[in-house]
Amino acid sequence: MRERDVPQDEGLNQGLPEITYAVDENGRYVGVPSLGWEPKNIANAQAWEVISEDINTQARLGRDGKRSPLAYHLARHLMTVGLVASYVRLPRWRVKRHLKPSVFNRLKPEIMQRYADLFGLTLAEFKQIPAAEVNLLDQE
Amino acid sequence: MEIPFNHRQSAHCETGVLANLLGHYGLTISESMVFGIGSGLFFGYFPFIRINRLPLTAFRVRTGGIMKRAVKRLGVSLAWEKFRSPEKAMAVLDQKLVDAVPVGCRTGAYWLSYFPRRYRFHFNMHNLVVFGKQNGSYLISDPVFPEPVRCPHDDLMKARFARGPMQPKGRMYYVTHVPLQPNLSGAVRQGIKEVCRTMLKAPGPFLGVKGIRYLAKNVETWPQKMEAREAALRLGQVIRMQEEIGTGGGGFRFIYAAFLQEAAGLLNDDHLQRLSDRMTEVGDLWREFALIGSRICKQRADETETYTALAAILRQCADTETRLYQDLLARMDQE
Numbered sequence: 001m002r003e004r005d006v007p008q009d010e011g012l013n014q015g016l017p018e019i020t021y022a023v024d025e026n027g028r029y030v031g032v033p034s035l036g037w038e039p040k041n042i043a044n045a046q047a048w049e050v051i052s053e054d055i056n057t058q059a060r061l062g063r064d065g066k067r068s069p070l071a072y073h074l075a076r077h078l079m080t081v082g083l084v085a086s087y088v089r090l091p092r093w094r095v096k097r098h099l100k101p102s103v104f105n106r107l108k109p110e111i112m113q114r115y116a117d118l119f120g121l122t123l124a125e126f127k128q129i130p131a132a133e134v135n136l137l138d139q140e
Numbered sequence: 141m142e143i144p145f146n147h148r149q150s151a152h153c154e155t156g157v158l159a160n161l162l163g164h165y166g167l168t169i170s171e172s173m174v175f176g177i178g179s180g181l182f183f184g185y186f187p188f189i190r191i192n193r194l195p196l197t198a199f200r201v202r203t204g205g206i207m208k209r210a211v212k213r214l215g216v217s218l219a220w221e222k223f224r225s226p227e228k229a230m231a232v233l234d235q236k237l238v239d240a241v242p243v244g245c246r247t248g249a250y251w252l253s254y255f256p257r258r259y260r261f262h263f264n265m266h267n268l269v270v271f272g273k274q275n276g277s278y279l280i281s282d283p284v285f286p287e288p289v290r291c292p293h294d295d296l297m298k299a300r301f302a303r304g305p306m307q308p309k310g311r312m313y314y315v316t317h318v319p320l321q322p323n324l325s326g327a328v329r330q331g332i333k334e335v336c337r338t339m340l341k342a343p344g345p346f347l348g349v350k351g352i353r354y355l356a357k358n359v360e361t362w363p364q365k366m367e368a369r370e371a372a373l374r375l376g377q378v379i380r381m382q383e384e385i386g387t388g389g390g391g392f393r394f395i396y397a398a399f400l401q402e403a404a405g406l407l408n409d410d411h412l413q414r415l416s417d418r419m420t421e422v423g424d425l426w427r428e429f430a431l432i433g434s435r436i437c438k439q440r441a442d443e444t445e446t447y448t449a450l451a452a453i454l455r456q457c458a459d460t461e462t463r464l465y466q467d468l469l470a471r472m473d474q475e
Contacts, residue, residue: 001394001424014256018284019150020394029397029398034389040380040434043434077250078250
């Protein structure tokens with residue numbers, strides 16, 4: 001790639017330049033700041049689309065009382081049951097059970113607090129599911 | 141406190157951190173040189189390893205590998221420490237800063253609050269250098285950022301103790317010895333040979349140029365084997381691994397071409413410059429793959445831009461790279 005062809009397509013990087021290696025007019029390699037490249041923006045947006053869909057599905061299930069708020073926060077933080085379990089130091093099967101509203105509602109405050117701390121929320125915030133559809137990327 | 145530290149932005153975190161740390165101790169070395177000496181260039185397609193339910197594609201050796209090899213070949217010594225207790229890990233870090241030692245840390249990128257949201261995935265091998273602390277925030281030279289950044293104490297602690305695959309466990313490292321006159325040309329040769337050998341001769345279908353052909357074969361069958369959306373997601377994942385994760389463009393091919401150019405000067409060998417040009421062309425081919433691939437993902441592709449066309453580009457990449465590594469290896473063995 002030549003220096004003058006280094007793309008400057010804004011998007012994913014939000015104005016933060018990153019280094020792309022390209023050849024200058026004298027044939028020497030230089031690190032050129034690039035604001036982004038459209039194919040990259042597309043691929044990244046595609047990945048976030050899947051994540052956002054998952055978040056909204058979990059939020060809807062939560063509002064309908066079919067899943068606990070934990071399921072929503074899990075999706076929101078791109079986590080799997082296994083990853084959350086290792087953060088809060090509980091066996092996977094227990095975390096999995098906490099995805100059921102009936103079990104979740106009877107949780108000890110101490111366990112509830114561990115989850116809230118992991119997500120950086122207060123207990124009240126943790127128990128809530130937003131009423132409307134959320135787009136994670138709009139909240140930047 | 142703040143240690144005077146020369147922050148240079150880099151394409152990639154691991155190579156950037158090492159180049160910046162060595163620079164601090166008087167060994168001026170470029171990021172691409174570190175990448176080449178550490179034999180960073182690679183290809184692997186592993187359909188059985190899943191990341192976010194999608195097959196893993198790798199354009200560089202496993203994380204940590206570049207630093208390990210570059211350090212060994214340059215004769216540099218790094219001291220590594222890991223911790224059980226987050227509080228202790230932070231206290232030891234603070235003490236190093238008091239001693240005016242810039243410290244490299246392995247972190248989980250998800251918890252680094254200064255990252256743009258779109259880059260915050262659970263990836264546990266992000267490297268950065270801590271070089272100061274002010275009002276409870278750490279001063280960080282994160283090589284993929286244009287300027288030094290600040291990170292609150294709690295966020296850095298969380299990032300150093302991120303969980304999941306490849307947990308950093310508070311790992312930190314600092315330079316304890318830098319040779320005055322490292323054997324650069326020897327290190328360069330070793331670095332090049334290892335890349336050529338891995339790319340040409342690694343066993344099994346998943347690695348090196350064989351891996352590129354294997355990916356080509358897979359890409360071709362995706363539209364028949366699965367729904368259009370799933371195929372597009374898999375394709376998107378390959379593009380992200382190639383372009384997004386701090387590769388300097390073209391799946392590290394351009395940064396490697398930059399290394400070959402520098403090596404040509406160092407070894408006084410014009411032939412290496414021609415090989416560098418050829419590597420640049422391979423990088424352009426990979427960019428072409430990403431460009432057409434992204435149009436397919438966005439359903440903006442025209443009739444000739446199909447998965448079959450993508451497979452053809454990949455085969456061309458594999459063929460060109462095969463000849464390139466053969467010539468490179470021959471050149472290294474000659475002298």
